[in-house]
Amino acid sequence: MDGGAEAGTRPVSGRSNATTDCRMRPVAIGDSRADGGAGRMPKVKSHKGIRKRIKITATGKVMRSQGFRSHLMTGKPGKRKRRLRRRIVDESTEAKKLALLYGKRD
Numbered sequence: 001m002d003g004g005a006e007a008g009t010r011p012v013s014g015r016s017n018a019t020t021d022c023r024m025r026p027v028a029i030g031d032s033r034a035d036g037g038a039g040r041m042p043k044v045k046s047h048k049g050i051r052k053r054i055k056i057t058a059t060g061k062v063m064r065s066q067g068f069r070s071h072l073m074t075g076k077p078g079k080r081k082r083r084l085r086r087r088i089v090d091e092s093t094e095a096k097k098l099a100l101l102y103g104k105r106d
Contacts, residue, residue, distance in 0.1 A: 046101065046102055047101040050098055056099060060104070061095075062095040062098050064087060065087055066086070
């Protein structure tokens with residue numbers, strides 16, 4: 001290693017010049033948890049905003065609420081407002097991406 005660095009350490013910044021930044025931090029080699037998680041990949045976290053906005057059915061379909069309900073509701077007919085209350089099955093091309101963000105891995 002250059003600059004007299006110890007084994008298992010690297011500069012904090014991406015710079016390799018030891019004179020500009022001499023602070024060193026240890027390099028994580030593995031997970032040292034007591035449950036034996038060394039070498040495992042971390043868990044994939046679901047997107048919390050998506051978890052609040054959509055639901056996945058038992059068959060894997062994406063259910064979501066419709067838009068056009070946030071304001072100006074007095075100008076819309078009652079039939080349209082009742083229809084907008086219902087959740088719909090999302091058949092768009094974005095449904096697969098939303099399911100991945102939700103945490104469903106196939």
